[in-house]
């Protein structure tokens with residue numbers, strides 16, 4: 001049975017996803033005088049991965065050679081995939097913009113009385129962004145996930161449709177002059193804190209509209225958590241020592257993000273962590289920066305600074321991985337007219353390179369790309385001035401659900417959330433993953449039953465997105481035959497010239513390498 005959309009709106013700029021990137025985009029577009037709507041799957045102000053974190057930003061003053069030095073360091077780590085000009089843009093934008101929420105956010109000072117602009121308390125930060133967006137005139141639709149982009153006859157994006165989870169069966173349809181995707185990365189439902197909505201929906205919508213991806217192979221990112229929890233914070237683990245079940249200390253690599261050795265050890269037995277080397281100032285700041293970290297240990301009855309505790313690894317996929325929608329120009333566009341991208345849904349290769357941007361760069365990217373996408377969207381919509389009466393391609397209905405959801409999700413997770421499969425990739429293991437994921441994909445288009453329930457439609461869309469994202473990650477990992485950054489092949493070939501791996505396709509996922517070139 002087909003239901004007419006129950007809510008119809010028209011706006012200049014539609015933003016899909018109200019996390020860090022979406023909120024900054026909304027504030028920027030509204031302050032430029034545009035009519036703005038955010039459609040958010042959860043509750044804007046508490047959803048998205050930054051809301052439960054303590055996001056640090058790449059926040060570098062223009063003095064002396066500070067920026068030049070920071071960019072040089074990042075370019076070295078980027079392993080040939082970074083873009084110095086783009087990095088400069090992101091740093092400058094973040095530095096100028098972050099302090100503008102002082103009206104809504106209480107910054108703290110460091111020991112020298114300097115305002116700590118770069119490190120924010122996630123819950124208060126996101127609440128402040130929501131309030132600032134509302135004060136700027138933004139309309140926020142909470143619990144309103146988007147499922148499909150609307151398109152004009154010429155293929156340009158004309159808004160989106162979705163469902164409202166507050167009232168079953170309710171659908172919404174928003175015609176927009178320009179649309180920004182800010183739906184975050186995809187953690188394959190690993191239970192990473194704050195990521196339950198990060199199911200790759202925006203990636204699927206973008207692919208359906210004709211966009212492609214880059215860097216999806218850089219999705220092998222796993223974070224240490226106290227065993228049986230999802231408390232994924234990386235900072236304190238820079239000081240960690242690790243022990244096997246017999247109490248022997250494990251040799252750890254220099255890079256704090258390289259957890260391959262833990263994946264290897266966890267295959268054969270428990271691994272214990274010792275945080276006794278965490279400096280006193282960090283211990284004392286922890287309750288302010290990340291109050292939920294000490295709380296987790298309290299609940300476990302563990303003093304992490306004096307007692308060893310068992311750990312495990314939680315998958316982050318493309319969240320603190322790198323890949324996403326290929327950003328094709330300096331306007332945060334993706335070669336689909338009317339569609340702009342911001343934050344983790346977009347590929348961060350030019351700013352983070354082949355390694356994770358977690359810790360500072362990602363948050364700066366989310367903020368800056370949000371602002372840039374918003375400005376571009378406003379210019380686009382003012383230039384186009386398309387009639388709202390123009391026909392749009394009707395969006396296909398999601399009226400079917402497969403009989404066995406869990407099997408598809410499990411199949412995706414078996415491949416994408418196995419630290420061993422992701423950390424130690426070979427052509428053989430990746431081919432096997434591809435086959436398993438293809439079988440899961442086939443289940444989605446197989447046996448179906450009728451269902452018009454809003455949650456079931458969302459669930460169907462999420463499953464499709466999870467399966468599609470896992471296939472793009474896998475074909476990309478197969479196409480990058482070398483080891484580079486967080487993509488590690490045990491059967492690595494030597495490739496002299498760095499390339500990007502682009503990917504796309506829905507029924508038949510593809511991947512190919514292209515030369516690295518500066519943005520136009």
Ligand SMILES: Cc1cc2nc3c(=O)[nH]c(=O)nc-3n(C[C@H](O)[C@H](O)[C@H](O)COP(=O)(O)OP(=O)(O)OC[C@H]3O[C@@H](n4cnc5c(N)ncnc54)[C@H](O)[C@@H]3O)c2cc1C
Pocket residue numbers: 016017018019020021022039040041042047048049050051053054055056057058144145146147182183184185192193197198199201202232233319320342343344345357358359360361362363364366
């Ligand atoms: C534990 C943790 C700590 C981190 N700490 C740092 C740090 O210190 N420094 C740093 O640089 N980076 C850090 N990061 C990364 C940083 O938080 C992210 O890069 C940033 O939050 C990305 O913002 P985003 O808006 O793109 O995505 P998100 O914050 O994930 O927001 C995406 C939003 O889209 C919504 N959404 C999803 N699908 C739909 C749909 N179909 N329709 C509508 N809405 C939808 C979601 O509900 C969510 O609100 C951390 C990440 C984690 C997981």
